[in-house]
Amino acid sequence: MRARNDRIAGVLVGLAAGDALGAGYEFGPAFEGPVEMKGGGLFNWEPGEWTDDTQMAICIATEAAGGDLDLDTLGDRFIAWAGEANDIGNQTRAVLSRAIDGSDLPEAAAEYFRQRPDHSAGNGSLMRTGPVALAYRGDRDRIAEAAAEISAITHADPLAIDACVLWSVAIAEAVETGEIPGMRSGLGHIPADRRHHWEEIIDKAERESPGVFTPNGFVVTAFQAAWSSIVHTPIPEDQPSRHLQATLENAVRIGNDTDTVAAIAGTLLGAAWGSSAVPLGWKAAMHGWPGHTTTRDLVRIALLAVKGGKDVRKGWPSTPDLLPQYEKGYPQQPLAVPLPDDPGLLIGNVAGTAIADTDVVVSLCRMGSEPVGPAHYDVRLLDEASPAANPHLDFLLDDTARFITARRGAGKTVFLHCVRAESRTPTVAAAYLAHRLGISGPDALARIRAVLPAANPNPGFLDALNRIDPHDVGDTLPGEETEEPCADTKPAPSPTPGNSSPPIARG
Numbered sequence: 001m002r003a004r005n006d007r008i009a010g011v012l013v014g015l016a017a018g019d020a021l022g023a024g025y026e027f028g029p030a031f032e033g034p035v036e037m038k039g040g041g042l043f044n045w046e047p048g049e050w051t052d053d054t055q056m057a058i059c060i061a062t063e064a065a066g067g068d069l070d071l072d073t074l075g076d077r078f079i080a081w082a083g084e085a086n087d088i089g090n091q092t093r094a095v096l097s098r099a100i101d102g103s104d105l106p107e108a109a110a111e112y113f114r115q116r117p118d119h120s121a122g123n124g125s126l127m128r129t130g131p132v133a134l135a136y137r138g139d140r141d142r143i144a145e146a147a148a149e150i151s152a153i154t155h156a157d158p159l160a161i162d163a164c165v166l167w168s169v170a171i172a173e174a175v176e177t178g179e180i181p182g183m184r185s186g187l188g189h190i191p192a193d194r195r196h197h198w199e200e201i202i203d204k205a206e207r208e209s210p211g212v213f214t215p216n217g218f219v220v221t222a223f224q225a226a227w228s229s230i231v232h233t234p235i236p237e238d239q240p241s242r243h244l245q246a247t248l249e250n251a252v253r254i255g256n257d258t259d260t261v262a263a264i265a266g267t268l269l270g271a272a273w274g275s276s277a278v279p280l281g282w283k284a285a286m287h288g289w290p291g292h293t294t295t296r297d298l299v300r301i302a303l304l305a306v307k308g309g310k311d312v313r314k315g316w317p318s319t320p321d322l323l324p325q326y327e328k329g330y331p332q333q334p335l336a337v338p339l340p341d342d343p344g345l346l347i348g349n350v351a352g353t354a355i356a357d358t359d360v361v362v363s364l365c366r367m368g369s370e371p372v373g374p375a376h377y378d379v380r381l382l383d384e385a386s387p388a389a390n391p392h393l394d395f396l397l398d399d400t401a402r403f404i405t406a407r408r409g410a411g412k413t414v415f416l417h418c419v420r421a422e423s424r425t426p427t428v429a430a431a432y433l434a435h436r437l438g439i440s441g442p443d444a445l446a447r448i449r450a451v452l453p454a455a456n457p458n459p460g461f462l463d464a465l466n467r468i469d470p471h472d473v474g475d476t477l478p479g480e481e482t483e484e485p486c487a488d489t490k491p492a493p494s495p496t497p498g499n500s501s502p503p504i505a506r507g
Contacts, residue, residue, distance in 0.1 A: 003391055005303060005312060006274035006380055007175045008137070011130045012061060012302040013286075013295060014244065014270020016054040017278045018262030019127075020286050022252045023051050030211055030255035035248075037285050041259075043087050048285025052087045053263040055289045056128035058301060060150065064135035065304035069146055075102020075153055084289065089124040095154045102153075109156040121159040123222035125151035127260045129164040130267030133171035134305040143168050144189035160219045162190045162198060167223070167268065174271035178391065181272075183227055206231050214256045225254055226265040241277035241392040244269040275299060276380040276392055280403040284377050296378060300369055313366075320370040326350045326419060335421055337451045339429065341437065344413045345404065347429045347452065349421040356415035360407050362400065364418040364428060375412075377403075383423045385460035393464050397431040404432050426455035427465060434468045441465030 024040040024047075025031075039047035059077040063069055082088055082096045091112065098108040113120040129147055136142040147168035151161045169186030183202050187195045205213070205224035210232060213225035229251040235243045247269055251262040270278065283295040300317040304310070311318050314325060336352035339345050346356050350365060353372045360375045367378060379400050382389040390396065407414050416432075418424035426448045433444035445465055449455045457465070 002382060003178065003274065003388060004175065006276050007178060007271055008134060008306055009275040009299040009302045010270030010273060010277070011134055011171060011175065011267050012054075012057060012270070012298040013275040013278050013283065014266035014268075014273075015057055015130050015263050016050045016266070016286050016288070016295070016298055017244075017270070017282050018248045018251065018264070018266030019050040019053040019259045020045075020048050020288070021248055021282070022258035022260070022262040023049065025252050025255070025258040026051075027257065028255055030214065031253055035252045037282055046287075048282070048287055050286060050288040051259050052085055052089065052092075053127040053260055055081060055085060056092075056124075057131050057267075058290070058293070058298075060128060061131035061134065061301045061305040064131060065301060065307075065309050067308045069132070069135050069150070071106070071149055071153065072102040074150065075099070075105040078102070078105070078153065081289075089122055091120065091122040092124040092154050105153045106156070109152055109154050113156040117157075120155070121157040121219045122155065123160075123217055123219045123257065123260050123264070125153075125155035125160050126163045126167060126219050126222060127263050129168050130171055130271075131302070131305055132164070133168045133175065133271070134302060137172065137175065137306050140169055140172055140186075140189070143172050144186065155219070157219075158191075158194065162194055163219045163223045165189050166198065167264065171268055171271045174268055177272075178274075179272060180230060180268070202227065210250060210254050214254055216254065216261050217257050222257065222261055222264060225261045226251060226268070229254070229261070229265050230268065239392070239395040239398065241273045241395045244273045244277040245279055245282075274380075274392070276390075276396055280377060280379060280399055281406065284375075284403070294371075296369065296371070296376075299378075316366045317369060319368050321368040322366060323350065323353070323368070330419055332420065336415055336417075339433070339448070340450065341433060341447060342408065344408055345429070345432065346413070346415045347421065347425050347448070348415065348417050349425070350417055350419050352415065352417055352421075356417075358413040358415040360412050360414045362404065362414060362416045362428075364416070364424040379428070381418075381424050381428070383418070383458060385458040387460065390460070393460065394467060397428060397464055397468075398435070400428050401432040401435040405435055408436075421452055422454055423457045423461060426452050427457045427461040430457075430465055431468065434465075434470065438470050440470050441468035444468075 021037050023045040024038040026041045037048050039045045059081055063074045079096055095109045095112050099105045132147045133143050144165045147164040148161045151164040166186040169189055170181050173181040205227040210225055210228040213221045216222045216225045229247050233247040233250050248262050251265045252258045286295050303312050303317050332351055334351040334355045335348035336346045336356035361373050363378050364381045404414055429448050430441055430444040434441050
């Protein structure tokens with residue numbers, strides 16, 4: 001159940017990660033080499049800033065968090081958003097500009113399609129469709145129906161509608177199973193006379209390499225580019241969840257509408273792998289409209305979208321400050337002690353957030369919706385030994401250690417904490433020391449116990465520390481250099497043959 005919450009959050013977080021990653025490369029050529037969340041691009045985005053893809057998805061998720069997805073009210077949200085946005089797809093802009101209010105939008109979209117039947121299938125509804133799968137989780141018929149209706153608010157072309165239905169149904173399946181689904185599972189939700197054409201579209205995406213599908217402002221080529229990137233990116237054997245990062249980077253390398261293709265892929269990857277599979281360095285950088293919305297806000301919005309505005313557990317994720325609850329349930333003295341091997345890293349308990357004077361706070365437990373400092377980041381780590389509780393444990397320890405290493409390398413002080421500093425904090429601190437010093441996980445844990453005598457990681461965490469190879473630590477951070485594909489990889493879902501011949505459109 002709790003791993004599923006991570007996958008629910010992953011729908012929005014994965015979308016925003018792909019969007020922000022691709023923003024700086026939008027409408028550029030295909031390329032090889034490293035991909036960075038660098039910002040720039042046509043609209044001079046800040047590093048980590050998401051674009052209209054995430055902005056419109058936030059509109060949908062926020063509406064769902066209000067209790068229902070009312071089409072007229074959602075249309076009003078889109079119109080209000082357009083009044084503030086600086087990046088709007090051509091087709092979306094044209095339709096929104098014709099409508100007086102939300103109730104007029106579907107007719108404006110239908111008229112746009114009637115006037116331009118061969119040029120009205122832009123990718124602008126597919127890019128935002130992910131939250132529809134959250135609003136009606138567990139009811140795929142309703143998900144398909146809503147995906148079609150919400151696409152038709154701005155994109156009434158059957159190609160755009162069908163793409164949204166297929167992708168939304170796939171997201172719903174991924175959230176429930178934690179696996180990348182077969183894309184054909186949604187074919188039964190589109191009209192029978194269009195299924196064969198979509199089988200051919202999917203076949204070609206699985207047969208051809210991602211770079212074939214460009215230009216990709218057209219909804220079909222955007223769909224194919226995203227799906228081809230997913231199925232043709234190998235899944236690493238040692239840390240399978242790195243498939244998300246590698247796939248998004250490959251989606252951006254295609255070129256053209258990079259942010260949208262990566263955003264589309266990100267919704268499905270996040271639904272399958274979870275928010276915890278998105279690198280912490282990316283999540284720390286991600287932000288955008290409205291206001292100063294951050295990754296923490298995306299998690300909150302996604303979870304409330306499923307619950308119709310209701311919290312998941314004891315005031316989380318909407319309560320601004322959970323510290324009073326921790327003080328009541330776990331009364332303890334504040335603890336924030338420096339590591340002897342690195343005094344710039346303080347480790348402690350949740351009460352220590354009140355006394356730790358550091359540049360960065362990394363929380364390994366649920367925290368309130370408001371940050372405890374100017375640079376406060378969350379890591380989803382449950383204090384449970386079962387592999388099902390933390391399905392990406394090795395990745396998470398490695399990724400968090402690298403994140404702390406990068407912050408310390410930049411001269412920042414860091415406070416790392418969980419609730420009681422007994423299991424999660426010493427485990428992650430040990431992973432960091434192993435990475436920093438090039439020692440084994442158990443040796444690093446022994447050093448941690450010198451300052452945290454009560455450290456007692458659960459058996460699953462101890463096993464993970466035992467798996468740390470001192471010969472593999474201390475290397476460069478992910479994304480700082482191009483790495484050759486690993487030999488110990490397994491293929492993603494098997495492609496099958498087929499063909500299609502897409503036209504071109506945008507937005």
